[in-house]
Amino acid sequence: MMTKKLSDNLSLFAVSPPGLEIITAQELKTIGIKDPVAAQGGVNFSGNRSNLYSCNLKAGTASRILMRVGKFLAPAFPQLARRTAQIPWELFLIDKDLLKIHVTSHHSKLYHTGKIAEVIMEGIHKRLRSMIKQKNRDIPDQKIFVRIVDNYCTISIDTSGDHLHCRGYRLETAKAPLRENLACGILRICGWEGQIPLIDPMCGAGTFPIEGAISAAKLPPNRNRKFAFQKWPMFKADKDLIHLQENNVPDNLKIMIKGSDNDYNALKAAKNNAARAGLEHLIQFEQVSFEELTLDIKSGFLIINPPYGQRIKNEKRLITFYSRIGKILTQRFKGFKCALLCPDHNLQKATGLSWKSLAMLDNGGIKINLLYTEL
Numbered sequence: 001m002m003t004k005k006l007s008d009n010l011s012l013f014a015v016s017p018p019g020l021e022i023i024t025a026q027e028l029k030t031i032g033i034k035d036p037v038a039a040q041g042g043v044n045f046s047g048n049r050s051n052l053y054s055c056n057l058k059a060g061t062a063s064r065i066l067m068r069v070g071k072f073l074a075p076a077f078p079q080l081a082r083r084t085a086q087i088p089w090e091l092f093l094i095d096k097d098l099l100k101i102h103v104t105s106h107h108s109k110l111y112h113t114g115k116i117a118e119v120i121m122e123g124i125h126k127r128l129r130s131m132i133k134q135k136n137r138d139i140p141d142q143k144i145f146v147r148i149v150d151n152y153c154t155i156s157i158d159t160s161g162d163h164l165h166c167r168g169y170r171l172e173t174a175k176a177p178l179r180e181n182l183a184c185g186i187l188r189i190c191g192w193e194g195q196i197p198l199i200d201p202m203c204g205a206g207t208f209p210i211e212g213a214i215s216a217a218k219l220p221p222n223r224n225r226k227f228a229f230q231k232w233p234m235f236k237a238d239k240d241l242i243h244l245q246e247n248n249v250p251d252n253l254k255i256m257i258k259g260s261d262n263d264y265n266a267l268k269a270a271k272n273n274a275a276r277a278g279l280e281h282l283i284q285f286e287q288v289s290f291e292e293l294t295l296d297i298k299s300g301f302l303i304i305n306p307p308y309g310q311r312i313k314n315e316k317r318l319i320t321f322y323s324r325i326g327k328i329l330t331q332r333f334k335g336f337k338c339a340l341l342c343p344d345h346n347l348q349k350a351t352g353l354s355w356k357s358l359a360m361l362d363n364g365g366i367k368i369n370l371l372y373t374e375l
């Protein structure tokens with residue numbers, strides 16, 4: 001078996017949360033990617049190995065970065081096995097790796113996803129002449145994604161490992177936490193990049209203030225974690241391309257970032273999470289209800305992620321709560337910009353404010369409308 005070298009024109013796909021594809025594409029451009037193309041569920045782009053590494057490190061809104069390693073017609077299993085065995089798996093896998101193979105198939109002759117995974121595994125064995133095991137439970141070392149559409153098969157290897165929202169800092173959560181990459185994307189959609197104070201008056205585990213501090217301090221969001229590609233055999237020869245931990249957290253920021261919540265445990269989690277991110281000195285935390293919150297600034301950006309109906313079962317109470325939010329915003333926060341994550345049109349109406357919808361997003365299966373207004 002010949003060991004191939006990987007080409008420096010890699011075909012990559014950044015998976016992003018639904019509704020954030022264009023934001024992820026813009027973000028990739030700022031990381032130095034030429035011509036990223038937003039598609040449903042993510043962004044197609046090409047790049048070299050250095051780009052692959054820096055996208056994992058710096059793309060705050062991406063969920064994972066996949067690398068296409070095979071694209072071919074597979075109308076029957078023999079073709080699938082033969083073409084899989086031609087992929088240079090020795091660059092990515094070692095024989096004690098546990099693999100997880102995710103398969104989807106649409107409008108194709110090969111449709112039995114379990115059998116497809118088996119044949120792919122045989123192709124990999126044939127190439128490596130080793131016994132890499134497929135694993136369906138626990139944490140696999142490497143993940144392979146197989147997508148067959150109209151008999152055309154695309155095989156990708158996951159370069160990220162854990163989902164990229166797992167930054168490494170949020171080991172404690174409160175009620176209904178947002179994924180970190182979704183929070184990062186929401187701040188970007190709203191155009192907040194650290195120009196004006198950021199205040200999250202229902203901050204839960206601190207996701208918005210922490211993601212805001214990362215962005216304002218211009219730190220790579222994923223600087224405190226490892227990626228799947230770091231275990232690849234080809235990576236060993238490539239260490240010089242990695243410029244991972246070269247970032248200094250500033251002593252302070254020019255703007256204020258504040259998180260508050262009325263729940264003691266949420267605040268405790270938020271403070272501990274910020275400390276783990278090394279950013280606690282950049283964020284003011286306060287245990288206070290929104291009803292009691294006062295700020296000694298005249299303008300800023302309020303980001304509000306109130307409890308959803310799913311958790312507060314009493315709809316009348318929820319309507320009253322959102323209407324109180326609206327009144328407080330009008331009375332106390334004139335001059336502020338404000339974004340509200342709202343799961344329901346009646347709750348939006350209950351605020352009594354006029355909102356612009358910036359995006360429809362999905363938060364753990366709940367559709368949320370990202371609303372924006374200037375008070």
Ligand SMILES: C[S@@+](CC[C@H](N)C(=O)[O-])C[C@H]1O[C@@H](n2cnc3c(N)ncnc32)[C@H](O)[C@@H]1O
Pocket residue numbers: 174175176177178179201202203204205206207208260261262263266288289290291305306307308
């Ligand atoms: C949906 S969670 C926010 C989740 C947060 N964005 C995160 O990622 O962890 C809503 C939060 O609002 C807080 N909350 C509810 N009513 C409040 C009030 N009246 N004043 C302040 N915080 C409140 C809850 O304690 C909870 O932490």
